[in-house]
Amino acid sequence: MGAQWLSGSTFASHLQGWAFDSHLRLVCVEFACSPRASGVCSGYSGFLPRSKDMHGRLRTEDTLKWKVSFQNLLFHKDGLCAFRAFLMSEHSEENIAFYLACEDYKNTKTSSKLCSKAKKIYEEFIDSDAPKEVNLDHETKSIMKKNMEHPTASCFDLAQSKIYTLMEKDCYPRFLKSTLYMELSRQAKP
Numbered sequence: 001m002g003a004q005w006l007s008g009s010t011f012a013s014h015l016q017g018w019a020f021d022s023h024l025r026l027v028c029v030e031f032a033c034s035p036r037a038s039g040v041c042s043g044y045s046g047f048l049p050r051s052k053d054m055h056g057r058l059r060t061e062d063t064l065k066w067k068v069s070f071q072n073l074l075f076h077k078d079g080l081c082a083f084r085a086f087l088m089s090e091h092s093e094e095n096i097a098f099y100l101a102c103e104d105y106k107n108t109k110t111s112s113k114l115c116s117k118a119k120k121i122y123e124e125f126i127d128s129d130a131p132k133e134v135n136l137d138h139e140t141k142s143i144m145k146k147n148m149e150h151p152t153a154s155c156f157d158l159a160q161s162k163i164y165t166l167m168e169k170d171c172y173p174r175f176l177k178s179t180l181y182m183e184l185s186r187q188a189k190p
Contacts, residue, residue, distance in 0.1 A: 118151035
């Protein structure tokens with residue numbers, strides 16, 4: 001099977017292998033990420049898809065493109081799943097979950113759903129007592145709180161941008177140095 005690349009304009013609509021449950025937890029449906037998954041590295045095996053699901057189609061050119069840019073990593077289905085596994089192992093999955101929840105939110109069609117989704121995202125990731133609170137400065141949190149009065153499709157853009165930058169500057173370089181990335185690169189097909 002060829003590369004699994006997602007174009008920028010259809011990124012959110014191509015999260016077909018991903019879903020959000022009723023508590024906005026990111027669920028890797030297509031790759032069956034589960035605690036019983038038998039992944040590449042023992043330290044990540046509980047977070048990775050079953051090896052036959054990902055490794056049968058992962059190509060060397062894919063893993064090399066992940067190294068070129070953070071966007072390439074996120075826009076590739078297997079790259080996104082591997083990065084999520086890495087973040088889970090570091091106990092910081094809330095960052096990618098928030099980012100993807102925002103992408104999903106932007107594609108919401110009706111205003112009634114927009115309001116309810118905005119409230120869920122705010123309560124899950126931004127509120128000061130949020131169970132999966134992302135690391136945002138006080139000013140950004142204040143802006144997000146104000147945006148909740150009249151949610152729009154772009155009301156989370158500022159916070160999402162800050163979390164994207166945090167992942168790009170902090171988590172992504174560590175991912176590229178991780179055993180997980182090294183093993184996936186080594187086992188990818190030419």
